[in-house]
Amino acid sequence: MTTGSIAEVLQKAKRARAAAARLALMSRAQKDHVLSSMADALEAQADVILAANAGDVETAKQRQMSSAPIDRLLLNTERISEMADGLRSVARLADPVGEVITGWRLPNGLEIAKVRVPFGVVGIIYESRPNVTVDAAGLCVKSGNAVILRGGSDAIQSNLALVNVLSQAGTLAGLPEGAIEIIETTDREAAGQLMRLNEYVDVLIPRGGGGLIRRVKEESSVPVIETGEGNCHVYVDAAADLDWAEEIVVNAKCQRPGVCNAAETLLVHEDIAADFLPRVGRRLTDAGVELRACERAIKHLSDSKPASDEDWETEFLALIMAVKVVANVDEAIEHINRYGTKHSESIITADLVSARRFTQAVDAAVVYVNASTRFTDGGQFGMGAEIGISTQKLHARGPMALSELTSYKYVVMGDGQVRT
């Protein structure tokens, strides 16, 4: 590790810690004013941001990056306006801080209130999308948290320009200095350093591919919220409405195949396999989906190839779907609990007993009955923006919005009580 990157990360973490103490006490009106000032500044200084972004895109082309990641990296005035509007939407959301979650009075007269408070300092380790920079900064400001951003090297010029604009505008509008920090050193060691700063960082949220998430989980001594991996299933029960089932399977697989809440495996009850598989198979094949089927399913699918064991555990993130015939809801549950990533799972059925069994026994953040897995999303759930989808069970599960970026404290009022 270079001395430079140690010094940088530590210095920024200390600044963030100091800012967090002040940010925690800001009122909603003050925070909303900061957010709208940041939004205006993004639009007013779009040229500076676009110039920096052009540098990143140029570097990416020199490195012969393919077109899809370059598209994710690319900013234009429309995308900058979308980011600014995102900040304005966050300003309109309720302030989670200060909510009295519950409270009670003890026999000795002590009054206990459980009050929502910010975490303090949130670290975000992410890859190449510059919009994460703005989303994360906005959600952290609103939830009263200082944020330390550590983005990938591909977007570093864009990220630095964005943070520069956001923090200048924020500071002018009353945001404590240090509330939005970005690590300039994009080497592996700088991220590693951030993962060990328990004294300064309260929680780390990795956003990106499986490799990144695994590394943070393995290396971090700072508490981590695991996000993202979604090997999701749709199970079509014997008692399913097959019209609903068809639309839901197609939607869950095809509406946006590259995201974590898209379905990867279709499980079909043996009693309806002969009816349902040919029709859903046709729809999926027409939509360009490659089908990889078990021995029993393959007979009912005109255009498919045999599934390998590995297919059951793969998050394809592409127009590929594994298909398996199961004997009953219990076999479906067993398959899901074995291969799933505890993200989003759906049963299609009109049978109440199957529905109850599935929702109770499937271990996932979101369990659907007669709906597409694609709804697992903070916006769709009506929570406003989200920072990610948690697939762990500690702290938050499923969509993480503003409330999920907070902790709580107990405030206990007394009149001289002592313990006897």
Place this chain on the structure above:
Amino acid sequence: MTTGSIAEVLQKAKRARAAAARLALMSRAQKDHVLSSMADALEAQADVILAANAGDVETAKQRQMSSAPIDRLLLNTERISEMADGLRSVARLADPVGEVITGWRLPNGLEIAKVRVPFGVVGIIYESRPNVTVDAAGLCVKSGNAVILRGGSDAIQSNLALVNVLSQAGTLAGLPEGAIEIIETTDREAAGQLMRLNEYVDVLIPRGGGGLIRRVKEESSVPVIETGEGNCHVYVDAAADLDWAEEIVVNAKCQRPGVCNAAETLLVHEDIAADFLPRVGRRLTDAGVELRACERAIKHLSDSKPASDEDWETEFLALIMAVKVVANVDEAIEHINRYGTKHSESIITADLVSARRFTQAVDAAVVYVNASTRFTDGGQFGMGAEIGISTQKLHARGPMALSELTSYKYVVMGDGQVRT
């Protein structure tokens, strides 16, 4: 690492995982029956447990362990009855599993319920108190979690005997096999293995001294809830009722000095230092407390010695108290946020502005106004038993009782909804 210990930990974790799936679906009546059967078995088989415990005590004496830890290790029929009664109390507590925490309907008709569910598998790494074995097993059964216990070598014979009794009685009463597992290998490697089993263990809770907690935090890739360290303060404000202040300071320091919610440092507003310090000093000295005072405080304390910088950051866990005079509530807050461990902090004041400032700005799990820090305890809070006091901000803060041993899932009911 020996092949034996790898194999043992992995095998037990797999059994616990399988048990968790069944335990999660058990009704309250079933779980309460298991708990009361376990309680009865502890008392009925006290002789077996006491014989095993005598072995541990004998070994401890051969190793020349001092009397305080031997006393913590020692069981007798009365202590076994207390453990049994603990299980019966847990049976009387409400079942956290299945609680609908909140729910709402979306514009598209989807109905979302946020339902409390067990974590799954909880790992407990602890030191030499055999009562932790029984407490943890009881709380985990009631909250629907399988538990993997990894206690210290000093109590291993007692722990094995206890788990043997508990799991035999539990299984006869309907508990799935594998729901209460204990790691027999007490070497460092067995604990290390447990900390990497993300596939099988949902959360790890270390219980014990600072060294143990730091090791688990550093090494574990399984999510950890940090518990225990408490460098707690009492701040006596200028506007304090000095009678209340005196009783609270003495209670917070002396009522049970060896526990995490005991106070370690007294902060006193300069305006009342000359009045308050001599009287509280006398009380503390009479109670056998050694006072370590700042330059300003020492003048008002007849029996004290100068505090070193290290004293401000030390959890004495003994009849020692650091004393400092501060200029105002803000200096008190700054001192606490700098040296505290985010556990329990108290202000004694009749001034509303100071009280609000202190409760808002002090970053701790529990912030008191006019009460002793000693109340930070699941039993005192009216939560029933507790598995520990969390000093981190992720997931749970302060006393961790049954609800804090759970996660949640979203259950979403639809009528064929797809995302557009």
